[in-house]
Amino acid sequence: MSSAHRLLSPFASCQALTFSLLLLGCRSETAPELTRLHLAATPDEAALGASALVRRGYLGHDWWGCARDGAALRLLHPDSAPLRAWTILCVARSGGDALAQADAMLSERPGDPWALFARAGALIDHPERGAEGVLAAREALAAMPGHPDAVWQLGRGLVLHGSHAEIAAFFAEQPQPALADVLALELAHASSARDSSEQRVFDLAARTRAADPRCVDAEFLPAQWLLQRRRPAEAAPFLARALELSPHAPALHAELWHALQQTPGLTASEQRAAIDADVVLLLQSRGDDPSALEAAANVYRDMSPETHDRLVADLLARFPASPAASSVRHARLTALAYAHDERHKQNAPDLAQDAHLRRALDEFLAGPPPSSRQLADAYRFRYTLVRDDPDATPAALLAAVQEWAPHEQLYLFVLGPAAADLAERTPYAAEAEAIARACIERAETLMTRARTRAKDAADLAHSSAFYLAPAYEALGAVLLAQRRHPEAREALEKAYSLTRDRPDLFVKLAALAEAEGRIGDAEKFLIEGSAVWRGHEVCDRALRALYVRRYGSERGYERHREQLAAGIREQRRQQVLATAIAEPGPLPPFALPKLGGGELRSDALLGRVAVINLWSTSCRPCVAEMPALQQLADAFAGSRDVVVTTINLDDAADHLPAWLRERDLRLEVALGGRYAMDNNYTTLPMTLFVDRSGAVVFTKDAATEQLVEEFTWRIEALRDSRPGG
Structure with missing residues (x-):
């Protein structure tokens, strides 16, 4: 057994042999295909084959490769409009100035359907004019009615830029059985939708694969869907098949590296060895592709900073004008600007670092x-x-x-x-x-x-x-x-x-009310605003300043503030309770491992009011509200009919015990990253309030300033309601 195969042992149940063989060597399809083109019977057949090769490179996510191959093949077939058009589409995806090339083609060939097709593709991928691409794709389809490529392009434009109604109508209008490329578009749309079921995604993948066994997206898109839900072992066979079909595409390799980094059971050294092996393979075939260098640099950013820096230096030296180089320079700027913002928030200016940022800009x-x-x-x-x-x-x-x-x-x-x-x-x-x-x-x-x-x-x-x-x-x-x-x-x-979630808005409403002499309204706005996230800091400062302007000092301010808060508290309570879901649905069932041992099961919560907070240590608002969540849990610790628990979404849990101890947090923690993704709980923090029958009656997205008070209102409302009522 090879060392690469041993490193991938967690994938043993997922076609690990195929997967590891890919790490050991990607076979090149381009050279044999080019050889076959030279042996074609006629120039027309050779031109059609050249166009098909570039088209397959595009659909295989090898955009720089197909742009390079297309440019070379056009020297042999300068009059092939399909070849030129598909090459322009490859240029668009690889970050080149495709629109200028498409406009030049249309100028040379006015009204040519393939020139219209090329311009539509360039517009669809334009960072600012994407919506125009849909109209251009309709024009191209009208010029070549029923042509599979034109149908596909209109569908792609709609998936990226159209309305839900337009997308649904497009797929409904397709003949059955649908073209493989159109099925792949429907799969792309389904796999990116938050509410798509697993069955729908995998049914579409199977149909696409059956229509075209060489369709890369039939493998790549399910892999992405699984990785987003932290299921790397299940994603592995799909990635293996995708890389068999398109072995030189940087996007596919980057997804493989992501899978390796997510895989449970692999040590850091095992991850590094497997990624090193595959990076070498990619750069052997695509070392002249700036996007391949960028992808490789990105995977080493945290894993090996010295390797990251070496690859970045190589990219900037060899391809300084490439979009990948701009992306690297932009990432550096962003890091410097972020550091400046952090220093400013902490009132710790650093003139030397600011000068460095200024020079970099x-x-x-x-x-x-x-x-x-x-x-x-x-x-x-x-x-x-x-x-x-x-x-x-x-x-x-x-x-x-x-x-x-x-x-x-x-x-x-x-x-x-x-x-x-x-x-x-x-x-x-x-x-x-x-x-x-x-x-x-x-x-x-x-x-x-x-x-x-x-x-x-x-x-x-x-x-x-x-x-x-x-x-x-x-x-x-x-x-x-x-x-x-x-x-x-x-x-x-x-x-x-x-x-009603922007504290600065309440400050401005209060300032207007004060300017108009409506002091009572100004105070009410600031009390209301103090209950939203960051509101206590922002609005209390403004309320205190207003009090000083009225009375000349802060004496008596705290009592005055409490009286104001008491006066508006019932109004706030009614506003909170009004957020109840009109038709509550059942809590998606779970059986999750708990930190420290044991299992948290959803069915064990039946008969009690449950507060379930989903959080991550990388989520700042989550971390900020954790002490208040601990206070809430302590307040109901002796209650038999209320349970306060949490589900952590971190990729790894090894650091959590120490992290919790450092903050004196004793909350129950279940581990459920996959559960959250499977059920589209993607906003953090998110808190679910579940009644005795197991129905989710309230949800609270984002952090809460007055957490103990507002969560208690919801708990008491559920305590007072009949089961399921």
Whole structure:
């Protein structure tokens, strides 16, 4: 037995022999295929074979390889429109300027169906113009009606950019049995949906495999689905088959490395040896592929920093203008900017490190053009340096915001507050208002897509709270700074109607109320805001300052605050209880190992009110609310009809006992990462409130500032209700 095979012994029940043979050597399919092309009977057959080869490389996730092969084959077949079109699609997926190539093809061949096909593919993968690709794909299909490639491309455009209704209609319209590539699209759509069942994913994979045994996605997508649910041993045979079909694709190898890192039973040295072996194989065949170097560097980031640095240096030296190099430089910038933010939060400035970040930003912006997202991030990082500099002038702050604003299309929840800060700290209120209104326009654009893809009203409400609420809050703050109170009230009330989870919004509502002489309303807003996450810190500071402005000192403040809180407590309780699920469903059953031994079973909770908190040590809000959760558990420790328990989602549990001891946490902990993924519990922290009959009546996503109080209200409501009622 080979050493690589021994290292993969946990996969013994999952076709380990095939898997380990892949680690020992990937067979090359490209060279034999090229040989067969040269032996083709006619030039037309050779051109068709060349196009098919590039197409298969694309569908096999070997995008750099198929772009390279396509460019070489076009020298032999310069008039082959399908070959040129599929090569352009490969360029799009490998990060090249595919749209320029597609436009050139269309200019040379006006109205040519394959030129339309190429342009649609380039648009679908464009970082900013993806939605246009759907219209272009429809045009291409109209020019080549019924052509399998054109049908596939329209489906791909819809899966990436269309509405749920459009996607469902597309798949419903396909003839039966459907084309393998279309089935693979349906599989991709199902495997990415949070509510897809395991049976649906694997049924689609089987149908796709039956329609085309060489379809890589029939193997790769189920593997991804399983890995997302922390089931690496089950993912192994799918990855083995995918790598047999497309042995040189960096994306497939990266998923293999991810599986090895997740596999229980492998020691760190065993993981390292297996990954080393496979990285060598990939770089032997794709050492000139920047994306392969980037993938290899990423897997070594924590496992072997020196190897990571060597691969990054190689990538930057050999391919400085590649998208992979930009991604590496962007990752470095992000790490520096994150460190700056942490220092700022801790009030521990480091001028030398800030100067280092500033130089890195200048070099990044002066270097090869990055992606639009990376460019926006770089200007955002530069803005934060100016914002946090106590010596920055108002003009410098204005310049930093205006430099950043045109590029920011997504992180409007950061750009909006920057506009508000500009209005409050500088005389540039008009400029700040223009940026805030631009945020609203961009948020509405994002909501147009969100409305078509939202699964239900709750999903749409979440998108509105994420995109629109911060934009309207920013506009309200800017108008408030200009003392345009009626307009400010309209904007802030709009934000308040969209979300009640932003403490800074309550501060701005209170500031408006105080400016209008409504002191009682101002205090109520701040008390209400103090109950949301981070609200106690943000809103209590504002409430205390308001009290000092009214009474000249803090004397008597604590008593005053408690009286205010008592007055609004019943209103808050009713708001919390109003979040009960209209039609409660059963708690998904589980039998999970407990930290320290034993098992936690869902059926053992029947007859009691259960509070189940899902958490991870990597989730900061989870960690922050754990002491309060311990207080809740202590408060009900003597109750026979209430149980407070937790499910931890960390990949490994070895560190948990010491981690809990350090924080004096004695909570019951079950280990259930797979359980959470299988049941789409993906927001952390998440708390389930289960009645005596086993129905989930309340859920609380995200952390809670007043945890003991609000969780107790839910518990008491379930205690008072009839079983199942």
